Structures are given as structure tokens and as C-alpha cells.
Amino acid sequence: MEFTRSAEHDAFLDTVRVFAQERVAPRAAEIDETGAFPTDVIREAAALGLTGMTIPPDAGGSGHAYATYAAALELVSAASATVAVILSVNNSLVAEPLHEFGSDVQKDMWLRRLATGEALGAFALSETDAGSDAGNQHTSARLDDQGYVLSGEKVWVANAEVADVAIVFAVTQPGARGRGISAFLVPLDSPGITRVASPDSLGVRGLGCMNLRFDNVRVDAGALLGESGRGFRIAMRALEGGRIAIAAQALGVGQAALDEAVLYARTREAFGQPIGHFQAIQFQLADLATELEAARMLMWKAADTRDRASRATAEAAMAKLQASEAAHRAADRAMQILASEGYRRGSTIERLFRDVRAAEIYQGTSEVQRMIIAAAVLR
Ligand SMILES: Cc1cc2nc3c(=O)[nH]c(=O)nc-3n(C[C@H](O)[C@H](O)[C@H](O)COP(=O)(O)OP(=O)(O)OC[C@H]3O[C@@H](n4cnc5c(N)ncnc54)[C@H](O)[C@@H]3O)c2cc1C
Numbered sequence: 001m002e003f004t005r006s007a008e009h010d011a012f013l014d015t016v017r018v019f020a021q022e023r024v025a026p027r028a029a030e031i032d033e034t035g036a037f038p039t040d041v042i043r044e045a046a047a048l049g050l051t052g053m054t055i056p057p058d059a060g061g062s063g064h065a066y067a068t069y070a071a072a073l074e075l076v077s078a079a080s081a082t083v084a085v086i087l088s089v090n091n092s093l094v095a096e097p098l099h100e101f102g103s104d105v106q107k108d109m110w111l112r113r114l115a116t117g118e119a120l121g122a123f124a125l126s127e128t129d130a131g132s133d134a135g136n137q138h139t140s141a142r143l144d145d146q147g148y149v150l151s152g153e154k155v156w157v158a159n160a161e162v163a164d165v166a167i168v169f170a171v172t173q174p175g176a177r178g179r180g181i182s183a184f185l186v187p188l189d190s191p192g193i194t195r196v197a198s199p200d201s202l203g204v205r206g207l208g209c210m211n212l213r214f215d216n217v218r219v220d221a222g223a224l225l226g227e228s229g230r231g232f233r234i235a236m237r238a239l240e241g242g243r244i245a246i247a248a249q250a251l252g253v254g255q256a257a258l259d260e261a262v263l264y265a266r267t268r269e270a271f272g273q274p275i276g277h278f279q280a281i282q283f284q285l286a287d288l289a290t291e292l293e294a295a296r297m298l299m300w301k302a303a304d305t306r307d308r309a310s311r312a313t314a315e316a317a318m319a320k321l322q323a324s325e326a327a328h329r330a331a332d333r334a335m336q337i338l339a340s341e342g343y344r345r346g347s348t349i350e351r352l353f354r355d356v357r358a359a360e361i362y363q364g365t366s367e368v369q370r371m372i373i374a375a376a377v378l379r
Pocket of ligand 1: 089126201358367
């Protein structure tokens with residue numbers, strides 16, 4: 001594992017840091033409050049190459065290593081977790097599987113547009129009865145002589161409010177569970193698709209989450225992504241990258257919470273001195289800094305493995321598990337250190353506290369990550 005960074009890596013992250021601080025952070029409270037999808041912010045991010053960070057330049061991306069991508073997402077997430085999640089879906093869950101598994105025709109049609117941000121992608125796997133048990137898909141794709149006909153409903157599809165295309169998972173061989181699922185690249189303006197807003201959410205508001213209804217949606221055979229019956233593997237491969245990205249998103253929120261707590265510990269006085277002089281506060285800050293740094297190391301390791309090896313399944317699960325739980329503790333402890341100032345509606349900590357929670361739920365709950373890690377340990 002490489003710890004030395006290139007000048008290019010540092011220069012890119014300097015640009016992202018300035019963008020996050022100057023263009024994203026001032027918008028975070030408003031995105032949270034209105035729950036409106038931040039189209040203009042994503043457009044600016046795209047202009048900096050943040051919509052196709054790991055896609056090679058000849059395909060329209062900025063061609064960065066996975067660790068650079070993760071570090072960039074962490075910086076963006078410290079400013080707004082919502083913006084980081086939107087970017088992570090487009091990068092890890094749509095552009096990357098398209099790059100890895102797509103046909104030349106599919107890539108010509110969508111990859112450059114997704115990588116440059118001209119188009120935005122969504123990833124439609126979850127259903128009402130297929131969350132953790134993602135193999136229990138009910139959406140079907142029936143093959144006839146003109147192509148496939150998709151029917152069913154997907155839930156909680158981030159980006160779907162504005163997305164142009166989605167990778168949709170559907171059953172092509174009923175009864176075969178994971179081996180009978182295929183992936184399809186579906187333009188979201190296809191006749192028969194209805195977008196219905198997903199339930200209002202506690203945090204990461206403004207993700208453009210929609211439930212997608214497919215009512216006999218016709219796509220031609222060229223919409224199949226990869227081979228028939230390999231969709232579940234494509235989903236799991238995409239989620240490897242996605243989980244590294246969610247580790248980065250969680251770390252950004254956790255670090256922002258720690259930074260808020262440190263600032264407050266320096267300035268808030270009690271019993272005639274800054275509360276940061278009390279060892280009870282100092283030890284909490286020390287533990288949080290250590291836990292976040294440990295999680296960051298796991299994220300780097302997973303990112304490095306993702307670049308070098310054909311699989312990073314357990315590494316990605318460990319990074320997401322550790323980062324999301326450490327970040328949750330950071331937001332919780334920071335709330336305690338800021339006390340009433342943190343609990344105030346509209347405080348930064350209050351938003352971070354709500355935003356951090358989803359990282360233990362989406363792209364596989366913490367229990368699912370533990371199942372993956374246990375399977376690797378027991379293999
Ligand atoms: C904000 C947000 C954005 C999302 N974006 C997307 C998206 O873009 N695309 C998409 O496809 N999905 C998306 N999702 C859905 C998300 O991936 C699922 O919510 C998640 O996988 C969990 O599924 P579930 O909510 O159905 O919980 P369930 O699967 O019903 O789980 C309920 C509880 O049971 C536990 N559990 C389940 N099985 C086991 C087991 N075997 N052992 C131990 N515990 C178990 C779970 O860990 C959890 O605690 C999003 C969700 C949210 C909240």
C-alpha cells in the first residue's frame with residue numbers, strides 16, 4: 001500500500017477543498033432545509049471533474065486513483081454529505097459498472113455523458129421486500145422478440161428525481177434468486193416509468209430519492225448490461241466501490257463533527273476556563289480523532305485494494321462499517337460537547353448528527369457489512 005501521494009493528487013485535492021469550502025459549504029444548510037436536489041452545485045462539481053473521478057480521461061473522466069476519489073469525497077462530504085452521496089452514486093454505482101461491464105454501444109451512448117456530468121445516473125436495486133435481502137427481487141424483465149419488458153417498483157433511488165439513466169436490476173430467470181437477476185441500462189424518460197417521491201428522510205436531504213415504477217417498460221436487447229443472469233454480481237461489484245465512497249462520506253461528516261467539537265472546546269468557558277481544559281473533554285476528542293484516523297486507514301486500504309486487485313469485497317465492507325460507526329460516535333459525542341448549542345435546531349452539529357446516520361443503512365446496513373466480513377473471515 002502506497003502512502004506517498006503524487007503532486008497531481010495533491011493539486012486535485014486542493015481544488016476540491018476550495019470548491020467544498022467556498023461553493024458547497026455555504027449551501028449545505030439550505031439543501032438540508034429545503035430538501036431540494038442541488039442541480040447547480042452538481043453542475044459545478046462536474047466542471048471540476050467530480051462526476052467521473054475514476055473513469056479514464058479518454059472516456060471523459062478525470063482518471064484518478066480510488067484513494068484520490070475517496071479523499072475528494074471526504075472533503076466534499078465535510079461540507080455537505082448530500083452532495084457527496086449524489087456524486088458517489090454517479091461515480092461508483094453507475095459510471096464505474098458501465099465502464100467495467102458495458103458494451104461499446106452503451107459506453108458510446110452514456111459513459112462520456114455520465115463522466116462529464118452532462119447526464120446523471122441512478123442505481124435502482126432496492127425494492128420494498130429487497131433491501132438487505134437484495135436477491136429477493138420482484139421487478140421482472142421478460143424477453144420477447146423485440147427486447148425486454150420491465151415491470152415492478154424500485155424504492156429509495158437516490159438521484160432519480162433528475163437522473164437521465166439508471167442501472168435497473170430485474171429478474172430474468174424466476175426462482176433462481178441471485179443467479180436469475182440481470183442488470184439493464186434504462187433511460188428514465190422511457191414510456192411506462194413513473195417517478196414517485198420516496199418518503200421524506202431524517203438526513204442527507206436533497207438526494208432526489210424517488211421510487212421508480214416500471215409499467216411494461218420496453219427496452220431493446222442492447223439495454224442488457226453485461227451478461228444475462230450476472231446482474232447480482234454487477235451490483236455487488238458496484239457496491240464495493242460504493243461502500244468505499246460511503247466510508248469517505250461518513251468520514252467527512254465525522255471529521256466535520258470533530259472539528260466543530262474542537263472549536264467549541266477552545267472557546268466555550270465553564271467554571272472559569274475553556275471546556276477543552278477538562279480532561280473529560282480532551283479524552284473524548286482524543287478517542288474520536290483516533291477512531292476517525294483508524295477508519296481513514298481502512299478506507300485508504302480498501303481504495304488501494306480496489307485499484308490493484310480484482311476484488312475488494314471485505315476491505316470495502318470493513319471500511320464502511322468502521323467509518324460509519326466511528327462517524328456516528330463523533331457526531332454523537334460532538335453533540336454532547338456542544339450540549340444545548342449543538343441540540344439547537346439549525347446548528348451545524350444537528351445536521352451532521354442527522355446526516356451521519358444513513359451511512360449505517362444504505363449500500364448495506366452495518367449488519368450486512370458484518371455478514372460480508374464474517375464470510376471472508378470464515379472462508
Ligand atoms: C437515504 C437513502 C438512500 C438510498 N439510496 C438507494 C439507492 O440509490 N439505490 C438503492 O437501490 N437503494 C437505496 N437505498 C436503500 C438501502 O440500500 C436500503 O434501505 C438498505 O439496503 C436496507 O434495506 P431495508 O431498509 O429494506 O432494511 P431491511 O433489509 O428490512 O433490514 C431491517 C433490519 O434488519 C437487519 N437485517 C436484515 N437481514 C439481516 C440478517 N440476515 N442478519 C442480521 N440483521 C439483518 C438489517 O440490518 C436492518 O437492521 C437508500 C436508502 C436510504 C435510506
